[in-house]
Amino acid sequence: MTNTSGPMTAEELQSGAFTHREALRHQWHGVALAREVDTEPVQVSLLGREYVLWRTPDGSISAAPNGCPHRNARLSEGSIRGDGCLACPYHGWAFDPQGRCVDIPSSGPDARIPPKAHLAVTNCEVRYGLVWLCPGDPVGTLPAIPQEDDPAFRRINNPVQVWRTATTRMVDNFLDISHFSYVHRGTFGATVDPLVPPIEVTELPDGYTGYAYEARVGNPSVAAAGVTGQTEPEVDRWMTSGFHLPFTVRSTVRYADGLEHILLLVSTPIDDVTSYFTFVVWRNDDFRVSAEDIIQFDRRIGVEDRTMLETVPGSLPLGNEGVVSVQSDRCSVEWKRRLVQMLES
């Protein structure tokens, strides 16, 4: 038996199961691209539960658990009526942006609406082109990206994918640079020195915790064409990698010419072993290269991570049993320590 709050048992820590923990319901989780919530309701899953997202007449997005109060039909299979209400596909009950049931067609327009017919809407925010949900009362904050409001930067969004791996394994991977010369041989890692300099975990600007490092990386033509804007076979990058609890990782890259490339890696638990993944990029480039050309290199890097992670069985153990960590894992070990603290709260 596992607890939803309080100290995690040794068995829980070793199994790596985490999505049953109440604390996660009070954090924000990125679940969809806002632009994909359009004329039809959209189904997403978070922490083992389904939600429906729908666009309301004022252009904002509403969210609710994906079950109709009447007979539990999936509201995401329904439609948006002409008046902007979300309509259930089964018997046509209709819900306004606040989740109030405003129409029960079988009862007629003058009938009383039972109080239990209303939907309990879920906290929903749109930020960075993404829809974020917080199923409980929000305790956590959304990760900060000051470049979002800086006109020198453009934002590039990417599709949300489903990865067959635990969200915890993804964050562990995104904070780890010692896999570069192995997993990323096919993109930028072929010439990266596998020796990782000592990692010092510190508080980074904007509310992230992580480390700064320098790297000389390969600059294949696909990268040179758009991402780095440089043509040398190798380029120097000044980087930081940091986490924002529970599961976002920000990676910043600065090149010698002042070009900055900020990556927000958003991983979201569908359940203990399945996750959403999307990434958002901000760049202060000259806007000459198309967003597509910029992004294809990062996408190829993502495929390399995904291919590796989907072959690693099971969830990431959250304690010290079942894994061995070395100095290059320091940041991920610190993230895990703070995550467990959060899960136990």
Ligand code: FES
């Ligand atoms: S199940 Fe939704 S209206 Fe009947």
Ligand SMILES: [Fe+2]
């Ligand atoms: Fe990677």
